[in-house]
Amino acid sequence: MCGIIGILGPSPVAPDILNGLVAIQHRGQDAAGIATMDGRMHLRKRFGLVKDAFAQEDASDLVGNMGIGHVRYPTVGLGDENDAQPLFVNWPHGIAMAHNGNVTNFSGLCTRLQEDEHRLVNTQCDVEVILNVFAAGLARRADAPFPEACEEAARAVYTQVKGAYSVVAIVHGQGLVALRDPYGIKPIVYGRRGESHILASESCSLDALGAEIVRDLNPGEVFVVLPDGKVVSKQVVPPIHHPCVFEYIYFARPDSLIDDISVYKTRLRLGQHLAELVRERGLEPDVVIPVPDSARPAAQATAEGLGVKLREGLLKNRYIGRTFIMPRQSERRKSVRYKLAPLRLEIEGKKVLIVDDSIVRGTTMKALIRMVRDAGAKEVYVASSCPPITHPCVYGIDMSVRGEFVASDRTESEIAEFLGCDALIYAKDEGMVQAAKHGNPDIQHFCKACMDGQYPTGDVTTEMLQEIESERLKAHKALEGGA
Numbered sequence: 437m438c439g440i441i442g443i444l445g446p447s448p449v450a451p452d453i454l455n456g457l458v459a460i461q462h463r464g465q466d467a468a469g470i471a472t473m474d475g476r477m478h479l480r481k482r483f484g485l486v487k488d489a490f491a492q493e494d495a496s497d498l499v500g501n502m503g504i505g506h507v508r509y510p511t512v513g514l515g516d517e518n519d520a521q522p523l524f525v526n527w528p529h530g531i532a533m534a535h536n537g538n539v540t541n542f543s544g545l546c547t548r549l550q551e552d553e554h555r556l557v558n559t560q561c562d563v564e565v566i567l568n569v570f571a572a573g574l575a576r577r578a579d580a581p582f583p584e585a586c587e588e589a590a591r592a593v594y595t596q597v598k599g600a601y602s603v604v605a606i607v608h609g610q611g612l613v614a615l616r617d618p619y620g621i622k623p624i625v626y627g628r629r630g631e632s633h634i635l636a637s638e639s640c641s642l643d644a645l646g647a648e649i650v651r652d653l654n655p656g657e658v659f660v661v662l663p664d665g666k667v668v669s670k671q672v673v674p675p676i677h678h679p680c681v682f683e684y685i686y687f688a689r690p691d692s693l694i695d696d697i698s699v700y701k702t703r704l705r706l707g708q709h710l711a712e713l714v715r716e717r718g719l720e721p722d723v724v725i726p727v728p729d730s731a732r733p734a735a736q737a738t739a740e741g742l743g744v745k746l747r748e749g750l751l752k753n754r755y756i757g758r759t760f761i762m763p764r765q766s767e768r769r770k771s772v773r774y775k776l777a778p779l780r781l782e783i784e785g786k787k788v789l790i791v792d793d794s795i796v797r798g799t800t801m802k803a804l805i806r807m808v809r810d811a812g813a814k815e816v817y818v819a820s821s822c823p824p825i826t827h828p829c830v831y832g833i834d835m836s837v838r839g840e841f842v843a844s845d846r847t848e849s850e851i852a853e854f855l856g857c858d859a860l861i862y863a864k865d866e867g868m869v870q871a872a873k874h875g876n877p878d879i880q881h882f883c884k885a886c887m888d889g890q891y892p893t894g895d896v897t898t899e900m901l902q903e904i905e906s907e908r909l910k911a912h913k914a915l916e917g918g919a
Contacts, residue, residue, distance in 0.1 A: 574586065677695075704733050704737040723787075790857075823864065
């Protein structure tokens, strides 16, 4: 899961791209990059957070009134500097591109591009195959008006590139282009601020830049902003909309709107659903404590629904990143102790209900339960606003491998015993779907493959899952110092 932004405006865009990337820093903490154009391409990309990756002189060197930016979260391992985005090809025109997502047929496309198009894919970054397929399609219609050529190029991408992806690109002398895969699994939203056109992974970037939200891009659409500011869009293939439900549960910022659904209100509705389940179980907690920060709205609504106090019983160190997207398991274990500290005053002698957004490996939750017990809790209950995660995500979230999921081969009572809690409650599938769907009834389906194993793109095979699992196990072993 990464963050992207693209801007075309009447003045240099680098400062706005930097600010827009900071707003979506939560989507990736590994590396950041920016490309701008003003007659030639200017590119900077480095490891680290946006504030660390770019110096003041970078903003002045990145000249041009159109550009794109990216924050990276590596799907497998750390990656290297060559895999950081944006990436660039100089023909046709000169194209820089960044994406959020994962290409499931990456290896096959690399081979086809080399054999049929004589294009060499030189990194392990998925966007390079999208970039080359798009560039080849654009070249085939080099004499056509640019929007028509983009339609041809987008059609090539949508028919050849499998998986989930949202894309922003700048094409020298031609404009800003955006794509969203036919299933719309990854988010991308369009906004305006005066004469500036802005596309970003989340609406919080638009808010940070003082822009007005216009609309989300449709799945299977190509969206073009020409240098004069004219917008041309075309529905290239029929949309089969399955937005990722995990965006609403965990990844997105609570102040974002994705496909006209409020992330914050979805989390409140999830909390209301959890309150109903807690009552059904006959549990009577004295206090509800959120795991900061993404679980806070759900915990608030859970406490309100139960009529008990919500308290900040786990205090967060703001200088530690998101543990879920740390690449090393050892880092996740250590960071829990450094990131969160129990507040004994709110815990000692009480029956505590901990509310979290999700439980994946169980590493964090097991440590938290031990910390809360050590702080004197009488009983510890856990509620997750996400149903059990049992399958790997192939669409751009590193949820490890199936054998590492705490819920992969355990019953709910066995998971509770493993975690060390007195009771465990998971949100129900239908309750989760209704919590999200309530915000936009036009969306009939969500991607929840990590919970039910139903991959909406229909091309995920057992062999593909085994290959991905093998790659991730090798990467994890190397990261942990085992290779």
